[in-house]
Amino acid sequence: MEQGEGSGSKTSDEIWSKLVPSDSRYSEVELWSDEVEIHSEVKLSSFEKQGWCKITRNSDLCSATLQNKSSNVIFVDGTDVPTEDTIMVRCGSEIIPGQASEGYLSYRFKVMPMNESCKKVLKISIDSEHAKCSICLNIWHDVVTVAPCLHNFCNGCFSEWLKRSQEKHTNVLCPHCRSVVQFAGRNHFLHNIEEEILQSDSSLRRSDEDLAVLNSCALIKTPLVINNGKKPRRKRSRSVPVLVPEESNATDLACAQCGTEYAGFQCNQSTVHLQCHACGGMMPSRTNLSVSQQCIGCDRAFCGAYWQSQQITISDSYPMCAPETFKPIAERTITRIPFLAHERNRHEQDITERCIRQMGKTLQGVVSEWITKLNNREIDCARMPLNHTEMITAGTHICNECFDKLVSFLLYWFRVSLPRHLLPGDAVQREDCWYGYTCRTQHHSEDHARKRNHVCRPTRGSIGN
Structure with a gap:
């Protein structure tokens, strides 16, 4: 294969990286020196080589800094790099010397593996x-x-x-x-x-x-601290189940049901206790009840629903959560778009809010509609950021944090399912980002987050579900 050209001299016997063109008719650009100005083909319509950027190897040996040396804007993973500006590139980064729509060639930055002699390989064997x-x-x-x-x-x-x-x-x-x-x-x-x-x-x-x-x-299921004949401390810094010891007095009891019978149940010396993630209070672990004590979305323990089922109200004697901290999905209300929605992209959150308003709906109405679709298994749950997705229905108890994650997931499906004519005018004019919801540039470039649509599936890079 014809070797591409760079202006630097060889400083090692090994090629440390390449620019691999998307069209196999064009030559690869092999980088030998740690700093090199690239001269290669830039347009699909021409095999003429032009100087257009400088690539400098970084000290981590697996990334580089690209500086635009041409009069055109260079695009790196969808990010604009004006003349003389720099940007970091990593193995797999896509580099285009100009607008793809104008016929510019696309290159993929590839870091070559080091010599086998330089690698440290650790092999572990076990009988x-x-x-x-x-x-x-x-x-x-x-x-x-x-x-x-x-x-x-x-x-x-x-x-x-x-x-x-x-x-x-x-x-x-x-x-x-x-x-x-x-x-x-x-x-x-x-x-x-x-x-x-x-x-x-x-x-x-x-x-x-x-x-x-x-x-x-x-x-x-969760870390278990076993107290052997010792009284438990009232304050614990970790959310762990605890076994109530045989010797306990009223002032050191773990929960309200250790000293008193409520709803036909009282703790004994072998009762396993769970510590609530929200308030730090204790409750008996009771697997034979229909009431939920652990959030399916994150597997953490929450006591709100349990104490409500036992008709025990909040008091100063024992920490207890309000029922609102842990309740069924269908019984929850929402008045704002979660901060987590659309990968924390505030521009996409604003567009979703305007879509809902223009359609004459409320956020609660839209979320309820998509919870019904979730309950009817009309949604692909592969990307839902919760545990045990196959078990989640409208009647499932989840915590506040997991509810925000669920709403964010449902709002993604709401947006991608909307016909284009229902989007605001400025949103319709935007092109989809190649990397969709996986785009990292949207998190640190306001301009890129605003100019490209990121509520879409990736078409380049690591394509998710």
Whole structure:
């Protein structure tokens, strides 16, 4: 292949980057020196080489600074770069020496890999025997780690051990080394290793029936602090479930139901408690109730709905949330477009607000309409920024933060579904940004955020759903 040209001299024996043209009839531009002025073809209609920019390698060795040396505006990932201005380019950046509509050639900036001798490769190997639960003697499933001894077990196996220990003993001992357990939590790093082992050796995989039994026993969803014969402190800095100790007095009780029976329930010494993410108060973890205690969108605990179901009102004795902090989606109201909407692009938020107003609707009406579509499974939920999207309906309890995320997601679908004639005049005139909602330039360039439509799917770069 014909080699492109740069004005700098070679300063190394290796090409550190290239400009790769979108049309294979044109030559690649190979960059040998750390600072080079580019002379190459700029128009699809001509093979004549012209000088048009200078590229300087940055100290991180994986990016560069491009300076426009031509009389035209250069476009880098959709951002205008006037004459003599500079911009950072990274591997994959698209560079166009002029308006694409005027026939200018498009280049892709490509950073070449370093020599193998310069790379540091870290390989980790693990014996599958070291990834087995000492209770069931199989490869971990939904692995949890206990502290301070740091031994690992299946979530279901350790949960059953925990329940039996709480029924019979004051302390919970590690099944492996018999040291007192003070903490248990899911280990997401080891979960990845667990998956890698099972993918490499399918014979170690358990049957679906066995896994279903384990999952039904698993109790540890959030980090669990286990108090062994000690009184819990009233103030805790972390949102964690706590086991109420056997010895408690009225002034140190975790929640209102530890000392008094309400709605036919009173806590005992083995009751697991959840700490509310919003107010820091405690409530008993009760999996046999229909009332929600954890937000499906973020898996955090909130006590508002639970205390309301127990008909216990807010008092000075125990921290409790108001019911408004955690309620079903269909019962929520909204009066403003969330700050998160349209990737925090205030220009797109303003256009959405004007669209709603011109259509004679309210924000609440539009959101309610799209909640109905969500409930009827008329929306592709692949990009919904919440957990357990397949379980979310209009009747699902979620927290305020997750509701803002949900509304932002629904307003995206509202906008992309609008016919163009319903958009304000200035919005119709804008061209779609090539990178759509994934565009990073919209966050730091007011001009770009205003001039291009970003409520659209990407057509270049990493295309999402």
